[in-house]
Amino acid sequence: MMKILLVYPESPKTFWSFSYALKFISKKSSFPPLGLITIAAMLPGTWEKRLVDMNTVALKDKDIKWADYVFISAMIIQKESAREVIDRCRILGVKTVAGGPLFTCEPSEFENVDHLLLYEGELTFPEFLGDLEAGRPKHIYTADGWADLSQTPVPLWKLVDIRKYATLNIQYSRGCPFNCDFCNVTTLFGHTPRTKSADQVLRELDAIYALGWKGGVFFVDDNFIGNKKKLKEDILPAIINWMEERKYPFSFLTEASINLADDEELMQLMAIAGFNAVFVGVETVDESSLIECNKVQNKNRNMVECVKKMQHYGLQVQGGFIVGFDSDNPSIFKRMIEFIQESGIVTAMVGLLNAPKGTQLYQRLMEEGRISSSFNGNNTDMSMNFIPKMNPNVLFNGYNQIVSTIYSPEQYYKRIMNFLKEYQPVKFGGMQFGINEIGALLKAIIQLGVIGRERWHYWRLFFWSAFRKPKVFPLAITLSIYGYHFRKIFGTDGAV
Numbered sequence: 001m002m003k004i005l006l007v008y009p010e011s012p013k014t015f016w017s018f019s020y021a022l023k024f025i026s027k028k029s030s031f032p033p034l035g036l037i038t039i040a041a042m043l044p045g046t047w048e049k050r051l052v053d054m055n056t057v058a059l060k061d062k063d064i065k066w067a068d069y070v071f072i073s074a075m076i077i078q079k080e081s082a083r084e085v086i087d088r089c090r091i092l093g094v095k096t097v098a099g100g101p102l103f104t105c106e107p108s109e110f111e112n113v114d115h116l117l118l119y120e121g122e123l124t125f126p127e128f129l130g131d132l133e134a135g136r137p138k139h140i141y142t143a144d145g146w147a148d149l150s151q152t153p154v155p156l157w158k159l160v161d162i163r164k165y166a167t168l169n170i171q172y173s174r175g176c177p178f179n180c181d182f183c184n185v186t187t188l189f190g191h192t193p194r195t196k197s198a199d200q201v202l203r204e205l206d207a208i209y210a211l212g213w214k215g216g217v218f219f220v221d222d223n224f225i226g227n228k229k230k231l232k233e234d235i236l237p238a239i240i241n242w243m244e245e246r247k248y249p250f251s252f253l254t255e256a257s258i259n260l261a262d263d264e265e266l267m268q269l270m271a272i273a274g275f276n277a278v279f280v281g282v283e284t285v286d287e288s289s290l291i292e293c294n295k296v297q298n299k300n301r302n303m304v305e306c307v308k309k310m311q312h313y314g315l316q317v318q319g320g321f322i323v324g325f326d327s328d329n330p331s332i333f334k335r336m337i338e339f340i341q342e343s344g345i346v347t348a349m350v351g352l353l354n355a356p357k358g359t360q361l362y363q364r365l366m367e368e369g370r371i372s373s374s375f376n377g378n379n380t381d382m383s384m385n386f387i388p389k390m391n392p393n394v395l396f397n398g399y400n401q402i403v404s405t406i407y408s409p410e411q412y413y414k415r416i417m418n419f420l421k422e423y424q425p426v427k428f429g430g431m432q433f434g435i436n437e438i439g440a441l442l443k444a445i446i447q448l449g450v451i452g453r454e455r456w457h458y459w460r461l462f463f464w465s466a467f468r469k470p471k472v473f474p475l476a477i478t479l480s481i482y483g484y485h486f487r488k489i490f491g492t493d494g495a496v
Contacts, residue, residue, distance in 0.1 A: 001046050001047055001048065002043075002044075002047045002048070002068045002069065003047070003048045003050075003066060003067050003068045003069075004040075004043060004047055004048065004049050004050070004067060004068065004069055004070075004071060005050050005051075005052065005063055005064065005066065005067035005069070005070045005071070006033075006036045006037070006039070006040055006049065006050065006051045006052070006070075006071045006073075006159070007036075007051075007052050007054065007059060007070055007071065007072050007085055008033035008036055008051075008052070008053040008054060008055065008072075008073060008074070008078075009054055009072065009074045009078040009081035009082040009084075009085055010054040010055055010078065010081040011055055011075070011077055011078050011081070012077065012080075012378070013488075013489065014077065014378050014380065014381075014489065015349050015351075015380045015486065015489055016030070016349070017030065018030050018166070018482070018485055019485065020484060020485040020488045020489070021481045021482055021484065021485040022166060023443075024439075024440040024443045024444060024447075024481050025166060025436045025437070025439070025440045026436055026439060027164060027165060027166045027436075028055060028056035028057075028164040028165070029053065029055040029056050029164060029165055029166070030165065030166050030167055031165060031166075031167055031168070031169045031218060031220075032053060032160045032162070032165050032168065032169065033051070033053055033073060034155060034169045034170070034171060034220060035073045035099075035100055035121070036051065036071065036073045037051065037155040037156045037157060037159055037160060038121070038152065038153065038155045038156075038171075039071065039073070039099070039121050039125060040155070040156040040159055041153040041154060041155055041156040042121065042122075042125050042126075042129075042153060043129075044129075049156070049159060050063070050066070050067075050159070051159040051160065053164075054081060054085075056161070056164040056165075057164075059085065059088075061088070061092060064088060064089055064092050064094050065092055065094065067094055068094070068095075069094070069095050069096070069097055070085070070089050070094055070095070070096050070097070071096075071097045071098075071099075072085055072086065072096060072097070072098045072099075072100075072113075073098070073099055073100035074098075074100050074101070074102040074103070075100070075101050075102055075377060076101060076102050076105065076106075076356065076375060076376070076377030077376065077377030077378050078102060078377070079102055079106075079376070079377065082098075082102060082110075086098070086110070086112060086113055087112075090112060095114040095115070096113050096114050096115070097113075097114065097115045097117065097128070098110060098113045098115070098116055098117070099116070099117035099118065099121055099124070099125075101184075101188060103116055103117075103118065104118045104119055104188060105184065105187075105188075105356060105357050105358055106357060106374075107140065114137075114139070115128060115137055115138070115139060115140075115141070116139065116140045116141065117141045118140065118141065118142045118143070119142060119143050119188070120143065120146065120147040120174075120189075121147075122147035122148070122149075122151055122152055123143035123145070123146075123147050124141040124142065124143050127141055128141050146174075146175070146189070146190050146192075146194060147174075147194070148194070149173070149174065149194050149195060149196045149200075150196065150197060150200070152171075152196065152200070154200075154203050154204050154207050155204070155207070157207050157208065157210075157211055162211050162212075162213055166215075166216070167215065167216035167217065167218050167253075168208050168211075168213055168215075168216070168217050168218070169217065169218040169219075169220050170201070170204050170205070170208070170217055170218070170219055170220070171196075171219070171220050171221060172195060172196055172201055172219055172221055172224065172235065173193050173194060173195040173196070173221045173223075173224065173226055173227065174189040174190075174193070174194050174221070174222070175189045175190045175191060175192055175193045175194050175222075175223075175226060176189070176191065176193065176222050176223040176226055176257075177191055177192070177193060177223070177226055178191075178223070178257060178295075178296065178297055179191065179294055179296075179360075180281070180283075180293055180294055180295050181292075181293050181294050181359060181360035181361045181364070182293055182322070182353060182354070182355060182356075182359055182360075182361045183359060184356045184357075184358045184359050185222045185223075187358040187359065188358075189222070193223070193226030193227045195226075195227055195230055195235075197234075198234050198235050198238035198239075201235060201238065201239065202238055202239075202242055205217075205239070205242060205250070208250075209246065209249060209250075213249070213250075214249045214250070215250065215251070216250070216251050216252070216253060217250045217251070217252050217253075218252075218253050218254065219252060219253070219254035219255075220254075220255075221254060221255060222255055223255060223256060223257050224254040224255060224256045224278075225256045225257065225259070225260050225263075225266065228263060228266055231266060231269070232265060232266055232269060236266075236269040236270060236272075236273050237269070239273040239274070240269070240272055240273045243273060243274050248274060250274055251274050251275075251276050252270075252273065252274045252275040252276070253275065253276065253277035253278065253279075254275065254277075254278055254279070255278065255279040255280075255281075256278050256279075256280060257280070257281070257297050258280050258281075258282070258297055258298050258301065258303070258306055259297050260278065260280070260310065261305075261306035261307075261309045261310055264313070267309075267310060267313035267315060268313060270313075270315065271313050271314035271315060271425075271426040272426060275314075275315060276314060276315065276316060276425060276426075277315065277316040277317075277318060278310065278315045278316070278317060278318070279317075279318040279319070279320065280307075280310075280317055280318070280319055280320070281295075281298075281319075281320045282298065282303060282307075282319045282320060282321055282339075282345070283295055283298065283320065283321060283322045284321065284322060284323070284325060284328075284332070284336075285303065285332070285335050285336055285339045286325070286327060286328060286332055286335070287299060287300075288327040289325035289326075289327040289328055289332075291327075292325050292326060292327045293325060293361070294360075303339065303343070304339065304342055304343045307319075307343040307344070307345060308343070308344070308422055311344065311419065311422045311423050311424070312422065312423075312424050313424070314423070314424055314425045314426040316346070316347075316419070316423065316475075317343070317344075317345055318345065318346075318347040318348075318349075319340070319343075319345040319347070319348050319349070320349050320351070321336060321340070321348060321349065321350040321351070322350075322351055322352070322353050322379070323336065323350065323351075323352060323353065323395065323398065323399055323402070324352045324353035324384060324388050324390070324395055324399075325353060326388075326389045328390055328395075329390070330390075330394055330398060332398070333398035333399070333401050333402050336350070336402055337401075337402055337405050337406060337411075340406050340415070341406065341411060341414065341415055341418070342418075344415055344418040344419030344421075344422055345415070345419070346412075346415050346416050346419050346479050346482070347479075347482060348406055349380065350380070350399070350402050350403055350406070351379030351380045352379050352380075352382065352383070352384050352395070352396075352399055353379070353384065353388070354375045354379050354383075354384055354385050354386070355371065355375065355385055355386050356375050357374075357375070365386045370386045370387045371385060371386050372384075372385060372386055372387055373385045380403075380489065380490070382396060382399070403490045403492065404490070404492050407483065407486045407487050407490055407492050408492065409452075409453065409454030409457045409458075409483070409487075410457065412454075412457075412483045412486075413454065413457035413458070413460070413461055413480070413483070416461060416476065416479050416480070416483075417461065417464070419479075420465065420469060420472050420475070420476060423472060423475075425471060425472065425475075427471065437474070440477070440478075440481065441477055444458075444477055444480060444481055447484065448480055448481070448484060449462065452484070454483070458480055461476055461480060462476070462477075462480075465477075
């Protein structure tokens with residue numbers, strides 16, 4: 001019988017970590033490590049398994065010494081912490097097994113890992129287990145083709161302390177039909193969306209529901225709507241029935257391409273099923289830059305109109321934006337500010353363009369001799385891994401202009417109001433106010449309404465939403481807390 005320690009390395013404070021916002025609700029991390037607990041479910045049932053998410057608890061030497069093997073999964077942004085874990089395991093004489101996006105994209109940088117499992121675990125993990133049982137495990141396992149998701153087990157949720165997380169997660173599909181040149185999703189998961197069955201999705205929802213969870217559930221798919229037909233005919237109707245029978249215990253969020261706005265039936269079904277937020281890669285408001293990066297799904301559109309349409313269907317649009325394309329000129333900074341403010345995209349992640357290994361962009365820039373360093377996984381920290389065509393000082397100053405403007409209290413709260421006036425949430429279930437929500441409200445009143453420099457803007461939003469649109473009052477407070485986090489991340493917290 002083996003003892004397996006599953007370790008998820010620490011992530012630095014970033015835009016999406018919501019580190020400063022999590023303190024308001026007394027949580028340690030946004031999401032649990034879904035990949036690791038899915039791998040845990042593939043291990044023999046007789047093996048002992050423990051999970052250490054370093055974003056919620058410290059990894060101690062005694063944890064490592066307990067294990068026969070330490071399994072590590074990580075994203076690129078967790079590289080530094082992953083290296084430290086691997087080094088600690090080697091010092092303590094415990095073998096390591098590593099997989100996930102970081103190791104798949106950069107295997108040559110982790111020769112000191114005992115066993116590297118690249119690409120999808122459903123393909124490489126069974127072979128590794130067989131070799132381990134036979135006493136001849138290899139250093140590297142890789143695979144051709146793509147996994148059949150019908151074989152993916154329900155994650156082993158019993159390993160997770162759900163009290164430490166703001167949101168739980170689930171995966172329905174992998175792959176994306178589009179081919180954006182800066183994105184490594186298709187390198188990792190292919191162009192053809194592969195999906196789970198409705199029965200699988202419901203079993204995973206049952207597993208989360210059995211934990212006693214009530215709250216947000218994130219569908220982590222890179223493009224949830226890759227197979228619209230199956231969603232409309234099979235998956236969403238099944239989720240709607242499941243949610244109705246249980247009186248809507250969850251709210252869902254996910255990621256999707258902008259062409260979601262073209263399908264009113266799909267938007268309506270998603271809203272009825274309980275989806276209330278969707279992240280969309282807007283990237284840029286410049287048509288020539290869209291052509292440059294092959295973002296075909298965003299071309300020749302009134303993007304503001306698309307965003308407003310999704311908001312009208314009850315979907316809060318969170319957006320990703322990029323500056324630093326070769327086609328960009330200095331006018332892009334002002335144009336991007338105007339678009340973000342007009343669209344009412346409150347959660348707007350604006351980053352500098354980077355080229356992850358394995359992408360078409362990376363290959364092109366390598367051929368042009370413009371790659372200057374490795375990508376650290378964080379495109380909001382004023383770093384680029386290639387030489388841009390725009391003067392770097394102009395680019396960095398323009399980037400700072402965008403984030404300092406859109407996250408200044410005046411512009412940020414104006415954007416919240418703009419969004420909430422357009423937003424038409426689907427009403428179902430009742431508002432759930434637990435001790436964490438009440439605590440968050442009290443902390444927000446003190447931090448934002450009393451101490452904070454944004455207090456005038458905060459109280460204006462507070463009373464407007466409480467009396468004019470009480471249905472969105474909890475969301476208004478949540479977004480005000482997000483703004484505090486964003487200003488901390490971008491170093492604009494002193495702005496008025």
